Amino acid sequence: MSDHSDVPVAAHEPPYYAAVFTSVRKEEDGGYGETAERMEELVKGIPGYLGMDHARTPGGLAITVGYFRDEDAIKEWSAHAEHRAAQRRGRAEWYERYTLHIARVERSHGFERVGD
Amino acid sequence: MSDHSDVPVAAHEPPYYAAVFTSVRKEEDGGYGETAERMEELVKGIPGYLGMDHARTPGGLAITVGYFRDEDAIKEWSAHAEHRAAQRRGRAEWYERYTLHIARVERSHGFERVGD
Numbered sequence: 001m002s003d004h005s006d007v008p009v010a011a012h013e014p015p016y017y018a019a020v021f022t023s024v025r026k027e028e029d030g031g032y033g034e035t036a037e038r039m040e041e042l043v044k045g046i047p048g049y050l051g052m053d054h055a056r057t058p059g060g061l062a063i064t065v066g067y068f069r070d071e072d073a074i075k076e077w078s079a080h081a082e083h084r085a086a087q088r089r090g091r092a093e094w095y096e097r098y099t100l101h102i103a104r105v106e107r108s109h110g111f112e113r114v115g116d
Numbered sequence: 117m118s119d120h121s122d123v124p125v126a127a128h129e130p131p132y133y134a135a136v137f138t139s140v141r142k143e144e145d146g147g148y149g150e151t152a153e154r155m156e157e158l159v160k161g162i163p164g165y166l167g168m169d170h171a172r173t174p175g176g177l178a179i180t181v182g183y184f185r186d187e188d189a190i191k192e193w194s195a196h197a198e199h200r201a202a203q204r205r206g207r208a209e210w211y212e213r214y215t216l217h218i219a220r221v222e223r224s225h226g227f228e229r230v231g232d
Contacts, residue, residue, distance in 0.1 A: 008215045009215060022181070055138075055177045057122075067217075091227055101127065103133075109215070110216070
């Protein structure tokens with residue numbers, strides 16, 4: 001949710017879960033940044049949380065992908081009271097539109113450049 | 117892959133597949149844009165292709181999510197000769213690192229603001 005990481009989350013041993021959240025925010029999104037940072041702190045406390053990737057095209061689409069070890073972890077995060085309050089505020093104030101896809105990762109791999 | 121769409125792909129009826137590709141490119145990525153546009157055209161010809169979301173934080177992480185009706189569709193795209201050539205060129209020339217997660221979407225929903 002914050003934009004500080006430029007290293008993608010690594011492939012984990014499948015199966016694991018990915019929550020793919022694609023969104024477009026309103027031009028006025030006051031309070032969004034603080035809430036996003038708070039959510040990023042909170043999710044780290046969920047047992048089974050594996051990491052998060054985030055990218056946003058300026059003025060356009062944002063994609064956040066949260067990775068979780070199992071369905072229990074993703075359900076715990078979905079049901080977290082402070083997260084639910086943030087979701088409600090998002091619908092009321094920040095988002096023009098969004099889609100959430102909850103998916104079970106069946107295979108994955110990574111690449112990292114070496115030597116130049 | 118190109119950055120033209122600012123409307124997230126809608127939730128489809130599960131199950132369907134998502135290919136989540138997170139990447140960081142080198143500062144010099146000559147030829148990347150043309151190839152990305154070509155891939156975006158090609159993938160539209162894959163039976164069962166449902167759409168693509170893309171976002172990139174300037175100078176940072178890029179996330180592309182391709183959605184496919186079933187595993188056959190995603191396998192056909194993975195094995196497409198011109199796509200495979202582009203993947204090889206990506207590893208040779210463009211990417212610092214990437215992760216690919218292939219996932220089966222089990223549930224999804226969307227939100228769209230109305231009335232203001």
